Amino acid sequence: FAMATSFRPRWAPVTAPIYASLEGIFLGAISALYNARFAGLPQQAVLLTFGVAAGVLVLYRLRVLRATPMFQRMLFGAMMGIGLFYLGSFLLSLFGVQIGYFTSNSMLAIGINVVIAGVAALNLVLDFDRIEEGSRMGAPKAMEWFAAFGLMVTLIWLYLELLRLLSRLQGRRD
Secondary structure (H helix, E strand, C coil): CHHHHHHCHHHHHHHHHHHHHHHHHHHHHHHHHHHHHCCCHHHHHHHHHHHHHHHHHHHHHCCCCCCCHHHHHHHHHHHHHHHHHHHHHHHHHHCCCCCHHHCCCCHHHHHHHHHHHHHHHHHHHHHHHHHHHHHHHCCCHHHHHHHHHHHHHHHHHHHHHHHHHHHHHHHHHC
16 A cells, blocks of 8 residues: 555555554554563653654754755665665575674664664655645645655654664663
């Protein structure tokens, strides 16, 4: 549903609610697993996600963060790098090679996690800009759904990265 919505924005009024429902089930299961290991961690991650999103929104509204063409290019490059990192790690795991980032609580893994969470947070600027531009231009209803879908995907990514980061930090204490 996510890929269909990404390539066919006009389908968003149908696909976005279905995706949100399925993603809710997935996030509930993941959060339950984390909560079983570290009680209260998902609640902390939710609060932190909302706090980061609110902070980025304030900076966006104050025009401190703007979706300039340079900002968009840099963010796209960072996302491509993250995507290639995840893909490469997955492909290596098929051959039995494990990348420590996914399993360790090392300072390097925490640092990488902070950078990825930062990129996820900065993606909110693009989402806010898409929403603002769509409103200003009088975009059709389907684009409202598409913009909301994009915001939801970014918030989910941010939540998962913050959940992973908090679990790593908690794991270092244990």
